[in-house]
Amino acid sequence: MRPSALLFSLIAVIILVDTLFWAANRYQKKDLETKLSSQQRLVGTFGLTDLALSTEARYTRHPAVTDSVAPFMDHPGSIEHFPSGSFILPVAVVGR
Amino acid sequence: MRPPLQKQLNILDYGLRSLWQKKGRHLCVFLIFSGVIFLLASFQFMAASLTRTAELLLATVPDITVQQLSAGRQIPLAEESVAHLDSVFGISNMSPRVWGYYFDERNGANYTVIGSSTPAADPLLESLLVSGRYPVAGERAEVVLGSAVISNLDLQERNSFSLFRPDLSRISLQRVGVFRESTNLLTADLIVMSIDDARDLFAMEKHELTDLLIQVGNPTEIPTIAKKIAETIPGSRVITAEQIRKTYEAVFSFRSGFGAVCLLASLAAFVILAFDKALGFSTEDKQEVGILKILGWQTRDIMRLRFYESLATAGCAFGLGVSLAWAHILFFDGGLFRFVFLGWSVLRPSFDIVPFIQGRDILLLFSFSALPYLAATIIPAWRASIVRADSVV
Numbered sequence: 244m245r246p247s248a249l250l251f252s253l254i255a256v257i258i259l260v261d262t263l264f265w266a267a268n269r270y271q272k273k274d275l276e277t278k279l280s281s282q283q284r285l286v287g288t289f290g291l292t293d294l295a296l297s298t299e300a301r302y303t304r305h306p307a308v309t310d311s312v313a314p315f316m317d318h319p320g321s322i323e324h325f326p327s328g329s330f331i332l333p334v335a336v337v338g339r
Numbered sequence: 340m341r342p343p344l345q346k347q348l349n350i351l352d353y354g355l356r357s358l359w360q361k362k363g364r365h366l367c368v369f370l371i372f373s374g375v376i377f378l379l380a381s382f383q384f385m386a387a388s389l390t391r392t393a394e395l396l397l398a399t400v401p402d403i404t405v406q407q408l409s410a411g412r413q414i415p416l417a418e419e420s421v422a423h424l425d426s427v428f429g430i431s432n433m434s435p436r437v438w439g440y441y442f443d444e445r446n447g448a449n450y451t452v453i454g455s456s457t458p459a460a461d462p463l464l465e466s467l468l469v470s471g472r473y474p475v476a477g478e479r480a481e482v483v484l485g486s487a488v489i490s491n492l493d494l495q496e497r498n499s500f501s502l503f504r505p506d507l508s509r510i511s512l513q514r515v516g517v518f519r520e521s522t523n524l525l526t527a528d529l530i531v532m533s534i535d536d537a538r539d540l541f542a543m544e545k546h547e548l549t550d551l552l553i554q555v556g557n558p559t560e561i562p563t564i565a566k567k568i569a570e571t572i573p574g575s576r577v578i579t580a581e582q583i584r585k586t587y588e589a590v591f592s593f594r595s596g597f598g599a600v601c602l603l604a605s606l607a608a609f610v611i612l613a614f615d616k617a618l619g620f621s622t623e624d625k626q627e628v629g630i631l632k633i634l635g636w637q638t639r640d641i642m643r644l645r646f647y648e649s650l651a652t653a654g655c656a657f658g659l660g661v662s663l664a665w666a667h668i669l670f671f672d673g674g675l676f677r678f679v680f681l682g683w684s685v686l687r688p689s690f691d692i693v694p695f696i697q698g699r700d701i702l703l704l705f706s707f708s709a710l711p712y713l714a715a716t717i718i719p720a721w722r723a724s725i726v727r728a729d730s731v732v
Contacts, residue, residue: 246355247348250651257658264665268694271669275693279395282522285467288458290436290552292583294393295485295527298449298684301440304528305451306590307583308404308550310413310576324524328681 297327350640354648357627368613369656375609376660376708377667378602383700384664386591387675391695393587396525400583401434401552406576415547415575418574424553427567432554437537439549441502441530442563448491452530454537454549467526471516474533482536483516487527487686505542512536520656520689527688604612606708614715622731627732628723638724645714645720653709660708661701668694 285291297303301311303325314323358365407416424430437454457476458464465472474481484494492500494514501509517524538545553568555561561579569577628641667673672692 245348245352246359250351250355250655253655254658257655258661260662261658261665264669268665268669268696269621272693272695275691276395278521279392279693280398281463282396282467282525283399284461284463285522285525286397287401288461288464289453289455289531290401290404290434291453291525292397292400292404292578294396294524294587295451295487295686295688295690296528298451298525298528298686300449303684304440304449306576307586308406310411310608312407317547325683 270331297325299327303327347643350644351647351651354644355651357644358648358651365652369652371609372652372656372708372712373660373663374656375602375606376704377613377663378584379606379708380661380664380700380704381667381673381676381705382602384668384694384696385692387697387700388668388673388692388695390588390591392524392693393591394584395693397580397584397587400580401405402555402558402580403565403568404554404578404583405551405553405572406549406578407572408574408576415543415549416551416575418546418548420550420575422547423571424551424568427564427571429555429557429560430553431556434552435534435548435551436552437534437543437547439537439541441540443491445543446685448450448487448489449528450488450491450530450686451528452532452537452540454532454534456534467519467522468516468517471514473516474531474536476512476533479533480510480512480536481515481532482512483518483529483531483694484514485518485526485529485688486520486523487688488530489514489517491686502540510536510540521691523688524690524692527690528686582585603707606711610715613712614719624723625726625731628726630730632726632728633732641724642720645716645723649713649716649720653712657705657709661704665696668692 263314293305295304300314302309314325315321405416407414407420418435421433421435424433434456439452441450441452442448443450458473468483471483473483484492494500498514499511501511501515504510511531519531532540537543538547553564556563561581565579567579569575631641667675
């Protein structure tokens, strides 16, 4: 067998595997989206505004509704010390 | 087969045989390159999937959330100020809420306590509980708990437990319901109770609220109404649903960006390695080029040969890396990188994310990985191809 034929066979296998992943993704995504949309009721009922990803500090647990100064409130000159805080941007505030 | 295409295939065959002859060296480069692409792609896919999950979950977030600020800090909102909002036209519903954080000193975990009015009977809402029910109006000290809270409080089968008020007196609570683990992304650290119980736990006055949730009749009026509310309640902080959704887009892209910065550094190191490896061609390589030239190969044919070698390596490594990253997100929920997104929290619940991969992500990854590799091998390929046959053979 020519080496180029082997290369094209390998590319075909990768494309086939990715197509199977794509099909699995479609199936899994549909199922998960249905599950998550039922949770929208929970968000509306209790007014949940954030995802429970980083629970280490209030400004990482609820970045959308926290004061922009929350990371620096402990004392004057305080610096923030939670690592996940360095990823979180403060929300823009209307009328201020 | 047409002769030009046959010629290209012959060059490719020769290049692949040449790669195979030095398989130890090339396999090492191939595996490292696949690994770097796998890391980059996993970060990109994870960020896209989390953004999509947040977009789906937070679709029903309150139209407007109103808080009170004083000296740059959030303070309780007085119930009287809510009455002023009656004059704002367009508000369809206002829900007062008391909520805050409870720090568990035994294990360092933070729980989110939500004091809310009793939800109306709703089969869909009930189906999100693994057992029990929501607190009933008029009954005191009833709570619904998230799965991470139960494991951290070590409740097991017990329904009664107590938390401490600020003055260290105890408040006894009764578990009446438990959220399903499938809702962990929203409820893992939640303790849901009545507004009065939440006020009691946080020692707040009867007329105090943490924030006010507002629904607006016409969604196009949300920004206008938000401005009016900010003017009506002096010192208030007004957050719209759109701002919350935008926050989440920024959070994930920035997080993944942070990871990508670290990974791009390793990619840059790899490209330098590839450049260095290709630049330092051996006497044997030079002799090979010399023999090819004597046999009639042109400089452009040798450059094409080197390009095909690099393209085959980069293309296959890209295919393998992206496929592995896709499998990582689809079947393992991005387990390898979750810690970056979860932070250093004590509560680290499991949760489902919606796998979300777009064509533009794949193009972006190709531009950041395979293209730099191909570019890094051009100059060495040119230097190798201009060797004079009589100087090496």
